[in-house]
């Protein structure tokens with residue numbers, strides 16, 4: 001966990017009314033957008049538990065959609081996003097449900113466009129969020145660091161190949177998390193890094209054999 | 223620096239104020255200059271002023287319709303009848319309501335430390351600064367001082383109603399506000415920490431039981447109440463009225479009280495005001511409207 005700083009106490013500058021239900025929702029949407037890399041054609045949100053029950057009064061739906069459309073937590077357009085021009089070219093829907101196994105402020109995000117993507121995440125408090133799942137893989141993406149995400153064929157040596165590449169670029173790894181659905185099938189790697197990654201490295205990794213998917217997700221500014 | 227005792231000792235032995243220690247520490251942690259730290263704080267300060275100036279002009283209700291026109295009402299009243307406590311008191315009440323109403327109508331605010339408690343620090347800091355012409359730089363000093371108080375409290379207690387009740391949101395905001403006012407008035411390190419201790423001590427046990435689960439009732443009106451509360455603490459402290467319990471220990475007490483508080487009274491809206499007859503009626507109305 002990153003330590004709370006002076007800055008955290010006197011920020012963020014945000015659209016109200018709730019850091020977890022409004023700002024957190026915007027950040028979840030925004031992280032999803034950064035992972036997907038473009039504006040989707042359509043998006044289906046499923047809101048769980050407290051998000052489902054008190055979301056409307058807190059503008060949670062507006063926040064999620066605004067985030068997917070690329071707005072930041074302090075953007076005044078969030079309030080009227082449903083009527084905004086930005087939202088004209090995207091289909092969106094919301095479902096509400098209870099599930100005690102899920103976090104009180106959880107959301108699933110099903111994106112469709114160039115490709116399909118399924119994401120789920122939680123708003124864990126004070127505006128902090130975590131994306132927990134991308135398609136079938138468990139991840140933990142908080143938006144606090146720059147992240148490199150990979151999906152690849154599960155086989156020996158992949159981790160060292162990738163970390164070697166990063167080392168060559170002088171990049172320090174803050175945190176590394178792997179997951180796989182079954183031995184020898186697909187595996188995922190989420191690497192939190194200090195510093196910035198040149199897009200060339202992303203391309204190199206994408207062209208490595210047995211890499212199916214790579215995306216670089218920059219940390220959230222606000 | 224993880225405790226107020228450490229902060230105090232550091233300030234005394236290095237002959238520094240709290241804001242100096244805090245801004246240097248932040249600069250070091252983020253690997254930026256003190257000037258950049260102050261620029262960040264300046265942004266928050268500007269956003270606080272913006273929230274007040276738009277909030278004070280609006281009487282738009284929140285999505286639930288529960289709140290949003292109280293700042294308007296009090297201004298109307300003060301136009302006819304001035305407060306018996308003077309214009310500074312009027313301003314603090316108005317600014318606190320303006321900010322927290324801006325929050326619930328999806329306006330732009332600064333979570334300080336949280337969105338629900340966003341009206342407390344700006345209302346006192348800016349009303350007092352306007353009244354006594356404190357410079358922009360002095361206002362930044364005061365906001366950093368407030369932030370440092372919140373930062374050290376947050377090491378022991380998460381500043382969230384769901385974790386420790388409203389004592390950890392509006393209560394902490396009032397401790398921060400007391401410190402800011404004390405800093406503006408030229409209080410010593412000791413007086414500033416003492417002001418926070420007095421404010422926090424007097425609000426221990428405050429629960430979080432919002433009606434219909436929304437950050438509106440009792441939150442909006444709690445902001446002006448706790449702003450005034452913090453002024454009392456600052457005044458007592460500059461007169462050297464001492465909190466018998468030091469700030470670190472008050473924070474320990476708050477943490478313990480938060481842990482002992484029933485989860486039903488920690489933002490889950492399962493008890494307290496949320497489940498009064500009227501609270502439930504309001505909630506039903508809101509949910510049926512949808």
Ligand code: SF4
Nearest residue numbers: 338383388391430441
């Ligand atoms: S009552 Fe709860 S929701 Fe309202 S301001 Fe206090 S802690 Fe936040």
